[in-house]
Amino acid sequence: MTDRDTRHKKAMQKRKELVDAKIAQATEERGIVIVITGNGKGKTTSGWGTVARSLGYGYKVGVTQFIKGTWECGEREVFKENPNLTVHIMGTGFTWETQDRAVDTAACRAVWEKTLPMLQDPNIHLVLLDELTYMLKFGYLEIDEVLNALKNRPIDQSVIITGRNAHRDLLEYADTVSEVQDTKHAFNSGIKARRGIDW
Template sequence: MNEEKQRHRRRMQRHKTVVDAAVARATEERGIIIVLTGNGKGKSSSGFGMVARALGHGFKIGIVQFIKGSFSTGEETFFRRFPEEVQYHVMGTGFTWETQDKDKDIAAAEVTWTQAETLLNDPDIALVLLDELNIVLKLRYLPIERVLETLAKRPPQQHVVITGRAAPQALIEVADTVTEMNVIKHAFQAGIKAQKGIEL
């Protein structure tokens, strides 16, 4: 074996020792809160990827979409094919710049959050996706205190994924995993419309 291959093997052996030790230390098993935020594309896509993964394990899923258009998206069309495993709720009033009616948006957010609370109180639901909830919180359509209280009281093994730009600091502090997605390039900035299967 040449010297380069030997060096590589030694590096990988050291790396394996570190990884194995970290895995051995991670013994706690409980539901976690994941926050996906930032201005980059992929927050909802990542959330729905986790929904697909959980569904593959036979878990029951709850999905609540805030601040989405009144049209059906590809993910909604797909996951509604599993009515026994997935409960799917959409606020459905459209984007805030489309409604231009703050009172209507707040009322819709209240109704939608009540649906979310039902899912977050159900021990049979293993994962709840709260898509674009961060936007609702940023616009103060819901009090952050109410959201944090419900999250704290959820069943101990239930996972929650929360997406949307501008996640409030109070939510970041209680989350177990936080990822911020940043923009480097986006096709829309070059005049390319939203594409089915990519954005829709």
């Protein structure tokens, strides 16, 4: 065994000890709130990836899409026949397309009312609130009512919230926060979004 191999083995043994210690300390069992925010690409994709994971284990999943609902959605298409998936769509599309705050607020409130029963259903393992952060930023929903729904959900239910500029109180409440940042984005270089890649 070379010196490099010996050093590698020692380093991996030390890492295993650290990982094993963390696993031993993680004794609480409950659902979690995950926020995926930031300006980079992949927040919705990540959320749907976890939807796929839960459905793969036979769990029930609820999804509400607040912004991109009128677009084609390849992820939604692949799962649309799955009886364990419930999807609600705000249905007005991008807010910069409607340019009508009253219409957008009414659409948001309507889909939020459909979302609340999912957040109260102990049979739903995971709820994805895709692009919810914009609803808070634009004032269509109040942070207190969102936090109240999250705090009163079934103990074993997990929730994923995606979108840019997540509210600071939401970040504080969440169990896991991931920030996706742009290093480069093809769209900023004039390359069109592609079906099957970007949506």
